[in-house]
Amino acid sequence: QAKSLGRGRFVFFDESMREKLLENMSLEQELRAAIKKQEFELHYQQISNLGSTSAIGFEALLRWKHPSKGILTPSQFLFMAEETGIILDIETWVIEEVCQQLQQWQNDTLYSNAFIGVNLSGRHLTQSNLLNKLIALIKTNTIEPERLILEFNESAFAQHTDVALKGLRKLKDFGVKLALDDYGAGVSSFSFLHSYPFEFIKLDRSFIRTLNNSDKNLTLVKALNELGEQFGYRIVAEGIESESMLKKLQGAGCEFGQGYHISRPAKITSTIETLSAAEKLKA
Numbered sequence: 001q002a003k004s005l006g007r008g009r010f011v012f013f014d015e016s017m018r019e020k021l022l023e024n025m026s027l028e029q030e031l032r033a034a035i036k037k038q039e040f041e042l043h044y045q046q047i048s049n050l051g052s053t054s055a056i057g058f059e060a061l062l063r064w065k066h067p068s069k070g071i072l073t074p075s076q077f078l079f080m081a082e083e084t085g086i087i088l089d090i091e092t093w094v095i096e097e098v099c100q101q102l103q104q105w106q107n108d109t110l111y112s113n114a115f116i117g118v119n120l121s122g123r124h125l126t127q128s129n130l131l132n133k134l135i136a137l138i139k140t141n142t143i144e145p146e147r148l149i150l151e152f153n154e155s156a157f158a159q160h161t162d163v164a165l166k167g168l169r170k171l172k173d174f175g176v177k178l179a180l181d182d183y184g185a186g187v188s189s190f191s192f193l194h195s196y197p198f199e200f201i202k203l204d205r206s207f208i209r210t211l212n213n214s215d216k217n218l219t220l221v222k223a224l225n226e227l228g229e230q231f232g233y234r235i236v237a238e239g240i241e242s243e244s245m246l247k248k249l250q251g252a253g254c255e256f257g258q259g260y261h262i263s264r265p266a267k268i269t270s271t272i273e274t275l276s277a278a279e280k281l282k283a
């Protein structure tokens with residue numbers, strides 16, 4: 001890149017830039033190895049019906065058990081995975097893992113109706129070979145596609161909007177459910193709401209947080225909820241951190257939600273741990 005600045009120019013790397021560069025290089029190498037070394041795991045966060053407070057499903061959230069740095073969350077490595085394309089291999093692993101979980105639940109009276117939400121990079125929508133791979137992957141895992149919710153945020157549509165829309169329609173025809181993630185965090189165009197085949201609109205945590213000091217935004221939640229009936233989507237509030245927040249959202253008729261106040265993301269390790277969630281599912 002320094003070269004592109006042209007002849008006769010000096011490009012200085014100071015020590016901190018050099019360190020950052022080296023750090024990123026090793027991050028990339030470690031990421032490439034992490035799948036084989038089975039360092040990734042999924043934590044699941046419950047998504048609830050806010051009216052009855054019963055669980056309707058879970059969102060799968062990626063964690064990296066880094067050999068020296070401990071458990072890393074996506075903000076610490078996702079940018080690199082996206083930049084290098086490693087994200088595609090990671091997401092293949094995520095889908096396989098989630099499908100296995102759904103298979104385990106298929107004959108379980110408590111969990112057979114649960115769905116799992118998976119976050120996906122927008123690339124799957126705009127590159128038709130990736131889209132076909134994704135569909136084939138779900139097919140070979142023999143789960144009911146409607147148990148799977150694929151979550152995309154609006155960055156997936158920023159470019160190649162028409163292609164992305166076609167991709168979404170293809171996924172919908174295949175039978176999976178679709179969610180627009182992080183709504184209210186970006187430009188949040190209204191056109192997403194009525195012309196895209198989303199089953200769920202997930203309101204971003206940053207927007208939900210404002211409900212504590214502004215009733216105007218609560219009115220907006222109400223309105224979005226009502227519009228959903230006509231446009232065919234349902235609202236999920238993210239980042240519910242307190243009882244007062246939960247009450248406000250319930251009052252606004254918000255149908256679904258997730259957040260630390262309801263349940264923190266956690267590994268599904270034993271039946272004991274998931275029992276309370278299972279009981280709620282049944283309710």
Ligand code: C2E
Pocket residue numbers: 045060061062073074075078087091094119120121151181182205238239240241258259260261265
């Ligand atoms: P997201 O899809 O919006 O997921 C919700 C994020 O909010 C998660 O962060 C979750 O742990 C956090 N969260 C849930 N409830 C609360 C709350 O009450 N308070 C606060 N402060 N946070 C809450 P996490 O797990 O760090 O993931 C961050 C983002 O990384 C996700 O945002 C998602 O876009 C992305 N991500 C996670 N897993 C994957 C994956 O497998 N593939 C891809 N492509 N992206 C992923």
Ligand code: MG
Pocket residue numbers: 059119151181
């Ligand atoms: Mg999400």
Ligand code: MG
Pocket residue numbers: 119120151152153181182
């Ligand atoms: Mg997301």
Ligand code: MG
Pocket residue numbers: 181182202204205238
């Ligand atoms: Mg989100």
